[in-house]
Amino acid sequence: MKSLLGGLVAAACLTLASQAAAQTVTYYVQSAPYDSVSNYTGCPLGGCTATYTTSQRVSGSFTIFGALTPNMVDEIVDVRLGDLNLSDGQNTFQTDFLNWSIVSQTAQISTDASGNLTYFEFKFDKMHGSPATFGNAADPKSYVTSIYLGNTAGGSYAYVQSNSLCTSRGDNTGGNTYGLGCATQTSIPAQGASQASASAVTISLTPPPPPTVxxxxxxxxxxxxxxxxxxxxxxxxxxxxxx
CATH class of the missing domain: 1.20.5 (Single alpha-helices involved in coiled-coils or other helix-helix interfaces)
Incomplete structure (x- = not known):
């Protein structure tokens, strides 16, 4: 059982009109294998499909319009997402899904001289139907599946939740609140939720090398x-x- 404040974690469907015509830039994501796993113990509602293992990880990529400026230091930025293809080992997050959305929030980041991300906080939420509700354990639309990616002063991490109950949402007024994504959510195994975490994640302009055989x-x-x-x-x- 864990309640998370989505306002502390930045999301990825972010907007910046001035970047609309800029070229797209792809960032590649890869976490370490999960070192902590907690899978559902009951499934009162259905949709409890994720069973994470320590051999799985977060991987994939997302594309934004326009490169992030080099040498940024803890800046709040808006970037418009052009494409998304992420997997947490059990769930796929893609831009062509119909019944889901990505949380619209700002992102606080730092970059090096080449534009690589050195500090970041992102959150991706996959909705379980529209219109989304919250706080109703009997309604599938109150549930959400999430990927958190961060690299802060305490180190980098990846944290995933599948079929967790969203307890509060935002209205996305002006593009700088929580939108349809989840501001707070709980992952209770008896309610059908699973979660896993990895102690390191990299978001880079360079694709990760293929696994060695x-x-x-x-x-x-x-x-x-x-x-x-x-x-x-x-x-x-x-x-x-x-x-």
Whole structure:
């Protein structure tokens, strides 16, 4: 059971009219594997599909209109999201979904001389139907699935919640409040909620390297070849004996 203040975590569907005509820039996201997992223990309403494991992580990318300015220091910025393709290992967050929205909030960030993010707080909320409600455990539209990404003074982190109950929302007046996303939410396993966290996450202009595939050493290959040859010879000998 955990209540989170969405106002402390910035979201990603943010607006800035002056960047509308600028070129898009893609940021790549990858967290460490989850080191803490808590899955649902009951499912009174349905939709309790996520079962996180420590082999999963947050990964994917999002695109904004216009590059962030280099050498920014803890600045509140607005960026307009152009594309989104994120996965928490169980749920996919994409811009072509119909019955969901992304929280509209400002983001506080810092960048290095190349425009890479060095400090950031983002929050993505996936809605469970429209119009969204809140605080009603019997209404599927009061539930939300979220991805938090942050790199603050205490270090970077990723935190995901699936099917958590939203207890308050905002009206998005002027684009700087909580919108249809969730300002506070609770993740109670008995209500069908699951959650997981990772102790590190990177948001970079450079795609992460593909996972390495273990290969056998030359001696292992030689040994495997000898075993296969020996097995084939034994099989032929048995066939001759039974012929």
């Amino acid at each position: 273990p290969t056998m050493s030359e001696w292992a290959m030689i040994l495997l070849g000898a075993l296969l040859a020996g097995g084939a010879a034994l099989h032929l000998q048995r066939r001759r004996q039974t012929a």
